[in-house]
Amino acid sequence: MAPKVLVSDKLSETAVQIFRDRGIDVDFMPDLGKDKDKLAEVIGQYDGLAIRSATKATAKLLEKADNLKVIGRAGIGTDNVDKEAASKKGVIVMNTPFGNMITTAEHAIAMMFAVARQIPEASESTHAGKWEKSKFMGVELTNKTLGVIGAGNIGGIVCDRARGLKMKVVAYDPFLSEEKANKMGVEKVELDTLLARADFITLHVPFTDATANILSKENLAKTKKGVRIINCARGGLVDEEALAELLKSGHVAGAAFDVFSEEPAKENALFNLPNVVCTPHLGAATTEAQENVALQVAEQMSNYLLTGAVENALNMPSVTAEEAKVMGPWIKLADHLGAFSGQMTDEPIKAINILYDGVVADMNLAALNCAVVAGIMKKANPDVNMVSAPVVAKERGIQISTTNQDKSGTFDGYIKVTVVTDKRERSIAGTVFSDGKPRFIQIKGINIDAEIGANMLYTTNEDVPGIIGTLGQTLGDNGVNIANFTLGRADVGGEAIALLYVDEPVPAEARAKLAETDMFRQIKPLAFDVA
Structure with a gap:
């Protein structure tokens, strides 16, 4: 019996045809993803689910998906898929991580031009017949310093395009080596240096605990007067309220945002401010990118359902x-x-x-x-x-x-x-x-x-008495239960380590108490995916 796939979002007809050509039974219902109740009624019939962002593959939906083997997301972001629930259900989650890199990078460059020359406001004014030529005095990009936060896939393309525009490029990325930076023709700097030097700042990092609010109120205050800020990466990377205040004061000369802390963004502190360009998360919205990721996900899902080959899987x-x-x-x-x-x-x-x-x-x-x-x-x-x-x-x-x-x-x-x-x-x-x-x-x-447990604590210390007692007492006082306690040392009185498997993450207060004892050289909470 042929595998059966449901396409519940708007994929191209060419992508749907790939399933048919490979002998897969496919139902193309591009609006079904918006109707979660109807989707839940029928999902049990399918081996595969091909989606974009409208369909929400929640734990509740996956409970009904008794035959589902693979979810294919045409695009990189999988926030609309409960990957933990999918893993527990035995459902593979695939994405297409490289299909829209150029498109997103080009959108960031376009937004930078738009805010540099105030193009949206000037266009609206001209359409109104005002011809306010002196009002829209812009700035050149040539010889300006572009600060790129995140020099990975998309950020690297932005660096390359900016160098072609004769901009000076400085990049902050903890995982970027000096050698790679030199090959890219960019200067690797710390974040504070980037904030102080950049005329334009563009973000190209995922939203993680480390990057959340990376342009906080404090960091925005460190920026150069007259800076312009572009975010085509993820909402939540910038303190939008603080940025709005700096735009009003004139410290920040302009901003261009494609993503927002809450989406869809019906209201936002940045809306209706002068020289703020906003687009509705269009980074990947080009004909080429949408076609590429749709074709890729159809091929990947077909290969898995027919041969068992796994490509671009996030959980397998x-x-x-x-x-x-x-x-x-x-x-x-x-x-x-x-x-x-x-x-x-x-x-x-x-x-x-x-x-x-x-x-x-x-x-x-x-x-x-x-x-x-x-x-x-x-x-x-x-x-x-x-x-x-x-x-x-x-x-x-x-x-x-x-x-x-x-x-x-x-x-x-x-x-x-x-x-x-x-x-x-x-x-x-x-x-x-x-x-x-x-x-x-x-x-x-x-x-x-x-x-190895989901939550662990790693410490290093000199091999002295009292370490076990201090760790046990402190964690116990903070309600942390120890499931497993492992010790090791290089030699008597030398360097020693402890690795604790605990039932829940060790709170910052407990780590601070351990640090106050001056017994530990290093105190590091760790997390592992043990599902």
């Missing part, structure tokens, strides 16, 4: 069905090792060195490498997956090397990940026990045996 490794049976626990371990390294590393990464020992050395190392790199890069970009992670790493100039060797130690196999920065090298190793559960077995050369 890109491996064959046969490999997944054996490699599943090792892929999960690789992701955990990467996640630990990524969460522990704040400076630009120059290289990632991965060692495979014993039984794991004969597996699909390319897929395992992708899992490690994806784990590392998720700190900067939660939407990264096993397919896109190596591309993201390459764009940031990160060198990835792999070594495999015959069994050399106690374990039948293990993986060791070493992250190299200008300041240090940090390594962690892990294995998979016979019960199929990944474990950490070594950190910074110190042997341990640590179960």
